[in-house]
Amino acid sequence: MAGILDLINGANDIKKVKPSDYNKLAEEIREFLIGNISKTGGHLASNLGTVELTMALHLYLDFPEDKLVWDVGHQAYTHKLLTGRKKEFASLRTFEGLSGFPKRKESACDSLDTGHSSTSLSAAMGLVRARDLRGGDEKIVAVIGDGALSGGMAFEALNNAAELKSNLIIVLNDNKMSISENVGGMANYLGKLRTGDKYINLKQTVEKALNNVPGIGKKIADKIRKSKDSLKRLVIPGMLFEDMGLTYIGPIDGHNLNELSMALASASKAKKAVIIHAVTKKGRGYRPAEKNPSYFHGVDAFDVKTGKNSKAKKGATYTDIFSETMLELGEKHNNLVAITAAMPSGTGLNKFKQKYPERFFDVGIAEEHAVTFAAGLALGGMKPVVAVYSTFLQRAYDQIVHDVCLSSLPVIFAIDRAGIVGNDGETHQGIFDISFLSHIPSLTVMAPKNATELKEMLCFAYTHDGPVAIRYPRGRAYEGLAEYQEPVEYGRSEVIYQSNTAGKKKNAQKNRILLLAAGSMVETGAQIHDILTEEGREVTLVNIRFLRPMDTELLKEMAASHGIWVTLEENVKRGGYGEGVAAYLFEQNLRDIRLLNITLPDQFIEQGDVSVLKEKFGFDPLSLTAHIKDFISHS
Numbered sequence: 160m161a162g163i164l165d166l167i168n169g170a171n172d173i174k175k176v177k178p179s180d181y182n183k184l185a186e187e188i189r190e191f192l193i194g195n196i197s198k199t200g201g202h203l204a205s206n207l208g209t210v211e212l213t214m215a216l217h218l219y220l221d222f223p224e225d226k227l228v229w230d231v232g233h234q235a236y237t238h239k240l241l242t243g244r245k246k247e248f249a250s251l252r253t254f255e256g257l258s259g260f261p262k263r264k265e266s267a268c269d270s271l272d273t274g275h276s277s278t279s280l281s282a283a284m285g286l287v288r289a290r291d292l293r294g295g296d297e298k299i300v301a302v303i304g305d306g307a308l309s310g311g312m313a314f315e316a317l318n319n320a321a322e323l324k325s326n327l328i329i330v331l332n333d334n335k336m337s338i339s340e341n342v343g344g345m346a347n348y349l350g351k352l353r354t355g356d357k358y359i360n361l362k363q364t365v366e367k368a369l370n371n372v373p374g375i376g377k378k379i380a381d382k383i384r385k386s387k388d389s390l391k392r393l394v395i396p397g398m399l400f401e402d403m404g405l406t407y408i409g410p411i412d413g414h415n416l417n418e419l420s421m422a423l424a425s426a427s428k429a430k431k432a433v434i435i436h437a438v439t440k441k442g443r444g445y446r447p448a449e450k451n452p453s454y455f456h457g458v459d460a461f462d463v464k465t466g467k468n469s470k471a472k473k474g475a476t477y478t479d480i481f482s483e484t485m486l487e488l489g490e491k492h493n494n495l496v497a498i499t500a501a502m503p504s505g506t507g508l509n510k511f512k513q514k515y516p517e518r519f520f521d522v523g524i525a526e527e528h529a530v531t532f533a534a535g536l537a538l539g540g541m542k543p544v545v546a547v548y549s550t551f552l553q554r555a556y557d558q559i560v561h562d563v564c565l566s567s568l569p570v571i572f573a574i575d576r577a578g579i580v581g582n583d584g585e586t587h588q589g590i591f592d593i594s595f596l597s598h599i600p601s602l603t604v605m606a607p608k609n610a611t612e613l614k615e616m617l618c619f620a621y622t623h624d625g626p627v628a629i630r631y632p633r634g635r636a637y638e639g640l641a642e643y644q645e646p647v648e649y650g651r652s653e654v655i656y657q658s659n660t661a662g663k664k665k666n667a668q669k670n671r672i673l674l675l676a677a678g679s680m681v682e683t684g685a686q687i688h689d690i691l692t693e694e695g696r697e698v699t700l701v702n703i704r705f706l707r708p709m710d711t712e713l714l715k716e717m718a719a720s721h722g723i724w725v726t727l728e729e730n731v732k733r734g735g736y737g738e739g740v741a742a743y744l745f746e747q748n749l750r751d752i753r754l755l756n757i758t759l760p761d762q763f764i765e766q767g768d769v770s771v772l773k774e775k776f777g778f779d780p781l782s783l784t785a786h787i788k789d790f791i792s793h794s
């Protein structure tokens with residue numbers, strides 16, 4: 160039997176649905192989301208929490224003329240459904256499939272490409288100013304979660320939004336959760352608002368009660384109505400937003416379409432920025448997700464009945480190795496402290512948090528603050544480890560340069576998800592960090608070839624007097640090459656396979672191949688080495704270990720014996736290790752050496768399984784070997 164959701168095949172179709180069917184529609188949307196995400200994986204809990212909110216917004220707005228800006232964008236699945244993308248859900252987060260985030264090229268109803276947190280208010284402010292300059296009349300709404308509101312950019316935008324003299328609606332989707340429990344003073348403040356009485360209703364109740372008091376009552380009610388502020392202060396604590404110059408409506412029930420619609424209607428009348436504080440439940444309507452919203456924030460495919468992940472775990476990940484090593488280091492050194500920007504579980508710091516709660520800091524979605532906070536901790540005698548995903552560290556570039564490296568402070572950056580991360584797509588790939596880190600003076604940048612080496616590098620970093628960044632990829636930690644494990648020595652690369660150079664013909668040097676591989680590419684380099692040596696070529700494989708400083712001593716040595724150099728790294732070309740080697744060869748006037756830089760292309764990399772993407776870019780060992788042979792025969 161056709162359902163209500165079947166009536167919705169394009170933007171604004173929800174307006175054809177009878178109000179008496181709204182609840183049924185919400186139910187069908189939840190069923191659809193649970194069924195689909197259980198097969199494709201994706202962000203479940205956040206999307207289950209925003210069903211009614213999205214419906215209310217779609218009833219209020221006209222697409223694509225009006226603009227709806229989602230913060231982070233992981234909770235926009237219902238928005239996708241209500242704008243005619245239902246059929247594409249089977250391909251969610253797969254290569255060339257439906258994106259897990261808003262994408263302008265996917266739909267005219269998506270007004271901003273997102274994935275990183277706390278950008279919505281700034282972008283919406285820009286849209287408002289542009290509308291006003293153009294003399295337009297479109298509605299502009301930003302939806303921001305309580306977690307995203309902990310990010311610095313959101314505060315900067317709120318500060319700026321207070322100056323607005325035209326309408327901007329900010330829907331604060333407050334579910335008490337970031338990925339994990341939300342933290343910090345703003346979260347506490349929202350908690351107070353949530354548990355306080357509703358302002359709108361209470362104001363009306365107080366006025367009504369006073370009006371009923373014979374004689375003096377009406378006078379007091381009039382007076383209170385005129386001095387709105389004092390009544391607000393009387394009924395809810397703080398009034399932080401109002402004091403800043405924004406209008407605050409709420410808290411309202413974010414699952415109640417009536418309340419949401421009324422709030423939107425009254426917010427639309429204000430010629431300023433209005434915050435609608437909507438309280439929602441993460442995971443709403445699916446018991447396992449309601450019980451464990453953190454786990455169901457982003458999930459792989461799962462069994463709907465049990466909520467259990469249907470894929471078996473395949474051995475330790477780099478995150479697991481980091482997590483274990485932090486426990487060991489924490490036990491040995493009581494000045495070791497750990498910092499996360501709202502990702503205790505994703506970065507593997509959960510165990511450290513449990514064992515050393517006083518030495519663990521979750522600062523909220525605040526990467527810039529996390530880095531400068533680490534600088535302060537280091538100045539105070541601590542050894543801080545900032546555990547962060549490569550893509551989110553992009554936020555804190557200036558803090559790394561200005562606050563940590565300028566003073567050469569001993570801060571350790573544990574950079575997870577470096578390289579291609581897969582299904583989250585362009586916004587989440589960790590493909591720029593070698594470029595934006597390896598030119599910073601005083602910073603040491605490393606990449607481990609396997610699980611053991613990550614541990615060794617973390618131990619080395621603890622002893623090093625200066626900032627150290629260690630980048631490692633998402634997923635399974637490589638266990639191979641375990642027999643090749645020289646101690647980590649500052650600035651020194653590791654020769655894994657040395658080609659035989661004894662008693663060879665004069666011309667041998669010219670054709671001898673040097674593979675200079677970084678991090679995850681050492682495993683690939685070993686496979687390429689095996690194929691090429693099998694074919695009778697002479698190949699040396701070096702695990703470069705240090706992206707900065709470059710081991711020029713080794714390069715100098717290799718220049719005398721190897722005529723073909725191939726660099727391998729999981730980073731874009733510009734600013735990568737390979738370019739550094741090219742500059743070295745140029746500076747040393749080593750023009751006879753033929754150099755091939757294998758990198759990811761200089762472009763944003765779309766979503767897809769890591770293996771699919773690597774194949775697309777010819778990053779698998781067979782394609783790379785063919786590429787190298789082609790280079791040799793044409794250079």
Ligand SMILES: Cc1ncc(C[n+]2csc(CCOP(=O)(O)OP(=O)(O)O)c2C)c(N)n1
Pocket residue numbers: 205208231233234274275276303304305306307308332334336337338441500501502524526551554
């Ligand atoms: C700059 C940045 N840091 C970290 C993340 C990872 N991240 C994705 S969603 C999320 C939590 C967002 O919480 P909230 O805004 O409350 O949304 P909810 O999922 O609770 O609806 C985090 C930390 C990110 N997307 N961007």
